Amino acid sequence: MSFIEVYISTEDSSISDILMAELGEIDFDTFEEVESGLKAYIAAESFDQKALDEIISRYKGSFDFTVEINSVEKENWNKKWEENYDPIEVDDRCIVKASFHNIEKKYPIEIIITPKMSFGTGHHATTWQMLKLQLDINFLNKKVLDVGCGTGVLAIMANKLGAKSIEATDIDEWCIENSKENYALNGINDVKIQKGEIAGLQFEDNFDIIIANINKNVLLKEIPYYSNLLVEKGFLLLSGFYEKDISDIKKCADKYNLILDKIVTKDNWAAVVFSKS
Incomplete structure (x- = not known):
């Protein structure tokens, strides 16, 4: 089973909180708050690129942040979690x-x-x-x-x-x-x-x-x-x-x-x- 990781890099914690709530509405169910922003995870089969793009477009002009999308295997997640x-x-x-x-x-x-x-x-x-x-x-x-x-x-x-x-x-x-x-x-x-x-x-x-x-x-x-x-x-x-x-x-x-x-x-x-x- 694989997951999609959406990494939102920003120095503004307020947009991290806002996007966390928004992503929760489109079935992202795991979040990792990191020093440089937010990482959100969703099962690959549940990921909707269009829904994500719509959320990002609503806030892109108001906040300074970048978005990176990666595929993460569940075994890698366990190791990563234990390290942090x-x-x-x-x-x-x-x-x-x-x-x-x-x-x-x-x-x-x-x-x-x-x-x-x-x-x-x-x-x-x-x-x-x-x-x-x-x-x-x-x-x-x-x-x-x-x-x-x-x-x-x-x-x-x-x-x-x-x-x-x-x-x-x-x-x-x-x-x-x-x-x-x-x-x-x-x-x-x-x-x-x-x-x-x-x-x-x-x-x-x-x-x-x-x-x-x-x-x-x-x-x-x-x-x-x-x-x-x-x-x-x-x-x-x-x-x-x-x-x-x-x-x-x-x-x-x-x-x-x-x-x-x-x-x-x-x-x-x-x-x-x-x-x-």
């Missing part, structure tokens, strides 16, 4: 690290991740924010659903916080394989994981907590399903959108008995907690 991956600390309460990291400091929660080509290492602001929100919610004996699981890091956090049961979904087989591998690395072997969009999946029961770190358009489409699957007084954690998009997310959630409880922001990205009334 640094541990991520969340509020001194959690560390997300790779198996090859030797960290002397002890944290209340330690998560081991090998992300391969999946999104969600803790480096991106949205994943970091979701982990932070999870730390402040009571997961003990709760039934949890992780929508768009990516690396599985959010489900792993739920498990370490005491969740009774966890289910997960993703539309990408590679993400599902990666999540299973990371569950095993963290001693978790009972996560039920399904492939597909949530509208086409079946669940035996409702959930106390639903987690979805995807993108704005997908969230707006799927919020009705999240609400239907959430128990009364249950929590919905969402991220994958900008601060400026919070009002749109809230307006949609209002229609489905979801009350906005908390907002966190980082690097212009937002994450929110809703409760079901």
Whole structure:
């Protein structure tokens, strides 16, 4: 399996954030923020050159950046990631690290991740924010659903916080394989994981907590399903959108008995907690 790498070279971090959001809308699902800009990845069979060109043309006259497109094999990605991956600390309460990291400091929660080509290492602001929100919610004996699981890091956090049961979904087989591998690395072997969009999946029961770190358009489409699957007084954690998009997310959630409880922001990205009334 091969991937397309789009390397956006720029000294302006604001355009990196903007293009990251835009590329997420056309199915780029892995991002690497580097000193010289941004690298975005997508499975080769999902790559749409025309859609990319349309995005680039909208911003080319307003920002100074260059674009380079490369083909990357998944084996090369793993080696490259291992050479550049640094541990991520969340509020001194959690560390997300790779198996090859030797960290002397002890944290209340330690998560081991090998992300391969999946999104969600803790480096991106949205994943970091979701982990932070999870730390402040009571997961003990709760039934949890992780929508768009990516690396599985959010489900792993739920498990370490005491969740009774966890289910997960993703539309990408590679993400599902990666999540299973990371569950095993963290001693978790009972996560039920399904492939597909949530509208086409079946669940035996409702959930106390639903987690979805995807993108704005997908969230707006799927919020009705999240609400239907959430128990009364249950929590919905969402991220994958900008601060400026919070009002749109809230307006949609209002229609489905979801009350906005908390907002966190980082690097212009937002994450929110809703409760079901």
